[in-house]
Amino acid sequence: VPFGHRLPILTLLWHKQSSCHSLQCLFLSIIDLFSSSFFLSFFLSFFLSFFLSFQSPFWILSMPSEEMARGLMKRTVCAKSIFELWGHGKSAEELYSSLKNYPAEKMAPFLQSNLTYKIKVHTFNKTLTQEEKIQKIDSLEFLPFEGKVNLKKPNHIFWLLEDYGMDPNNIPEQPLDLYFGRWIANGQRDLIESYSVKRRHFIGNTSMDACLAFLMANHGRVKPNDVVFDPFVGTGGLLIASAHFGAYVCGTDIDYNTVHGLGKASRKNQKWRGPDENIRANLRQYGLEKHYLDVLVSDASKAIWRKGVKFDAVITDPPYGIREATRRTGSQKEMAKMAERGTENHISISSNYHLSDILFDLLKFAAEYLVLGGRLVYWLPVYKPEYTEEIIPRHPCLKLISNCEQTLSSHTSRHLITMEKVKDFEDEDRDSHILDSQYLPYKSHNSFREKYFSGVTKRIAKEEKDSQK
Template sequence: MPGYLLVFAQSHSEFRLPELQSVAELLGFALSIPTDCDPSRPFMTLELQSEEQARLLAGRCILIKSIYALYAQGGNYEELHAANGANIHLWSSYANDTSFKFIVTGYNHKIPEARQRDVVEGFDYMRFMGKIDLKNPEIILGCFEEYDSSAGQAITRHDRDSQFRQVYFGRLVVEGSARALIKMFDIKKRLYYGNTSMESEISLLMANQALASPSKLIYDPFCGTGSMAYPIAYFGAQFFGSDIDGRQMRGKGGKDQPPGVLRAAEQYGVADRIVDLCTFDVTHNPWRCGSLFDTIVTDPPYGVRAGAKRLGRKKEIDEARKAVNLEQQLSARHKHEPYIPPTKPYELSLLASDLVILARYLLKPGGRLVFFLPTVNEHYEAVDIQTMLCDGMVLVANSLQDFGSWGRRLVTIRKATEGSYPPPSFSEERNLGQHTPGHRDFREQYFRGFKKE
């Protein structure tokens, strides 16, 4: 199969492979990822069956900047030109009368203009006779030099020039069009958002992990201000959201106005794909049958900007107080006043385990659970994720967004069983085992500065 060069955006390197594999699965074709692939590098060589597959990937993957048909690569220009000469069948059809443009660029290094000209002239053996057109060329030829980071090194840019790790050469097939969605869903331009709203690039990456597409029904049990609703609905899926605090979804609009989430959905033209927004505690949910949703995707609250809550009281009250409380409820109903039930904190490790069990009950076979899990980097171990899994649920991807002493992991889990399971009980009297995961009591660790007590 022909080779292609994927040029990635310089962000979220750990999310590149999971997104690429998820989008390929969504589009219906398999990818053969090289075993020695390093996702932290900005370039990846990949075999695809056709240029059409490259265009499909670039039209959906948020982290792809462009895809080139790969003509050659090497550790130096001698190797590159030798490989390019051997692949004359790939580019000879463009040599006679095709207008072209040539670009030379470096990663982690700015190549001097004089040497850029020397690099271009080094390809004179290709005998391209077409017009050089910098504005509207028929093809664009690109040469990419990959340099290691110079951070912390006492080295000048002049000394560093030409000391690249690898050089690639190819023809542009397609520019990544999906990255334009980052600006489209920019929170600053949104009609309704809150202090817990997720940045647009991350929400789009989660939507790709969720395999959002037409005919899918996707659920967010911690909907909040609806950050996940908009990209999921934009990709054609039907969205259902819930939250224990309905004020987050409604916003401060008047009674005659639609909820804030729906107002923002109208801004993006996807309000008709928001099935409903409901207020309830996920541990006291109304679902009476399972296998409802294709995907559950969410960013659970973990206590930094907003804490996770569940119904209940922090301290038990005596029978006399219960009677008074019941009388208050009945009085509020009689006067048609809203009754706000008491809530208590929902510890993160319990929430994460409950979420996996709930997903096993609510997901269709093969469905995915996609969620963020904050962890203390120093305390994190791979077993932290494994201990959350239950029978029938398997790990698909685990990618870290690093913030230094802590990070949040985008975890993707698939329901790998067709068996039916009873609704989860969400009992608080559970034995989570002897292992203490890096995300247990995350809120307390965060405000303690991740220092020992």
């Protein structure tokens, strides 16, 4: 569709008071919108003003039709609402001029005498009294509305949106930008509350925040009838988000108690897990049990799948060694002894599973078992003072699509890495990292745990010192 024929759209993104929508995670929102538009088979365009307004919760987009806009809102968890933009200005006068220049033939279908309407006012970073809102609505009386006002069930809702910047300590007297448009649809932010970990039946120490889980599913372009796999499944939070979008889900984890819902509970004031606390029960809680394939006790360092098995997406959060141990079965000495005895009847023991090895095994698995065009989405922990793009693990079969940072502390963060399989896996790709000249820089991931806790120790010492002053 030619750009000139596209529909000007205004999207309101809700950054404030949200763990995954602060400006540090702004790129997550961008990728979320682009990934969501993929399902509608169109490329999402941003007007030039978008690139100049990262500090605004209002983004001006361009897309082929209203139907596409509604479809976009059915996927994204980043956007609060989407509007057909009728006018925009840096002042009230500019807005009014913009509205007067908006084509009358585009307004007419929504202003007819047999249609009811309502106008609402929303301000970002400033609170207005009801009287002030009414005054602003009255100032729009030049618009040629022919229908009646209906505040309860109008046919169409129009919004006057005012942006007062992002600094709550420096609120300008007049808005920085004003927008007026027709409401089209709301995003899927209600899912964050509906799938909140706080009310989930089965949780663990590292259960993924619902918002981030849905973002990861969108980054993975999960769609109905896909098969999605999580090799570090834990309590299955990532499976739930993928199942919501219609995928069939499965996973593995080395922790027998977690997979079978046994042992101590992670929930406050509960000592032991109940008999029905498991991943399957979580999917049943949300009416998604039909999308559950299975979860298995398995070591991620040793692939259990036969050749020919393919997944549409691998979405996971590998253990960092902070709140969950990084383990794999066997050790060098134990494996040597077993080889000498030549027997398989033994009880597996576990050894440390270095983070660099976890990441390479994960990429190798994705390269071999993803369908061509399938996506790997995972979190990479990073010690910020030493971060460079060179430490992001690579594989010849996988192309890096996006790299989004989420700050954890002053010295650590984690990056949401999205990769896409662009080449069929061959035997020579199995140990590609050994030939990788950048392999040594990846080894720095192994000391992330020590660096993380060194920062915590320094912070505690500083707080104790300050309290003694």
